Amino acid sequence: MPSPLTIATWNINSVRLRLDQVLRFLLEQHPDVLCLQETKCPDDLFPRGAFAKAGYGYQAIAGIKGYNGVAILSRRPITPCEKRDMCGKPDARHIAATIGQGADAIRIHNFYVPAGGDLPDPEANPKFAHKLAFVEELQRFSETTRRNDPRAILVGDLNIAPLEHDVWSHKQLLDVVSHTPVETRGLTEAISAGEWVDAMRVLKPEPEKVYSWWSYRSPDWDKADKGRRLDHVWLGRALGDTLHSGQILRETRGWERPSDHVPVMVTLDLG
DNA sequence: ATGGTGGTTAGACCA
Numbered sequence: 459m460p461s462p463l464t465i466a467t468w469n470i471n472s473v474r475l476r477l478d479q480v481l482r483f484l485l486e487q488h489p490d491v492l493c494l495q496e497t498k499c500p501d502d503l504f505p506r507g508a509f510a511k512a513g514y515g516y517q518a519i520a521g522i523k524g525y526n527g528v529a530i531l532s533r534r535p536i537t538p539c540e541k542r543d544m545c546g547k548p549d550a551r552h553i554a555a556t557i558g559q560g561a562d563a564i565r566i567h568n569f570y571v572p573a574g575g576d577l578p579d580p581e582a583n584p585k586f587a588h589k590l591a592f593v594e595e596l597q598r599f600s601e602t603t604r605r606n607d608p609r610a611i612l613v614g615d616l617n618i619a620p621l622e623h624d625v626w627s628h629k630q631l632l633d634v635v636s637h638t639p640v641e642t643r644g645l646t647e648a649i650s651a652g653e654w655v656d657a658m659r660v661l662k663p664e665p666e667k668v669y670s671w672w673s674y675r676s677p678d679w680d681k682a683d684k685g686r687r688l689d690h691v692w693l694g695r696a697l698g699d700t701l702h703s704g705q706i707l708r709e710t711r712g713w714e715r716p717s718d719h720v721p722v723m724v725t726l727d728l729g
Numbered sequence: 730a731t732g733g734t735g736g737t738t739a740g741a742c743c744a
Binding site for chain 1: 731732733734735736737738742743744
């Protein structure tokens with residue numbers, strides 16, 4: 459098992475449209491593993507060759523036409539494992555792979571939680587009901603993983619900013635999907651159920667503001683800085699002590715034709 | 730202020 463191990467997560471909002479940006483990120487930051495969300499790319503059209511040429515020849519992908527889609531790219535050997543159909547839907551919102559072997563093996567789970575639509579009412583908005591059901595399933599998954607796989611890592615675009623300082627204005631976002639009490643409580647319960655370590659918040663505790671997403675609809679995103687922390691890295695209870703450092707690549711939001719999310723990176727020292 | 734912008738894919742749908 460390599461030590462240190464760097465894992466990144468990035469909602470790229472179309473892997474084909476932003477292929478050059480992903481390659482630039484890999485060249486500049488060379489993480490060992492990159493987990494992507496919103497690839498929006500069927501498996502037979504995924505740019506496997508371009509990533510292999512960049513040194514990321516080990517790949518686990520799960521894509522459908524048009525929406526969602528997740529992938530794990532690695533420059534060290536990985537073994538793809540189960541893809542979960544969350545909420546019973548084959549909609550490419552989870553993929554997992556194992557890095558390392560035997561007692562040192564680490565299983566990486568990459569999730570893309572539904573955004574949930576605009577109206578935070580599960581009765582009136584089926585997309586919000588889907589999101590809440592997904593989070594409940596994430597709680598059950600966390601409980602099982604805590605018991606069976608304490609060396610797991612869970613990353614992804616969870617589309618929820620759980621803490622007060624994960625958003626630019628706690629009060630103004632309490633009724634905005636991504637920061638409503640039912641969502642933030644749900645995600646906090648998933649963390650508890652899994653005894654997960656919220657890696658970026660260990661490194662940057664509250665009340666520091668930490669964001670990984672800025673809306674496309676906000677002009678002058680940098681100056682206004684109305685961000686939210688939607689992208690997360692959770693370490694299983696056996697890996698919490700290995701956390702070495704982390705980084706949020708805010709500058710990629712300023713690249714030409716950017717994703718609205720930026721990469722979140724964590725480095726573990728596995729001794 | 731119920732707009733605003735962006736991606737996929739061909740008229741909406743999703744974020």
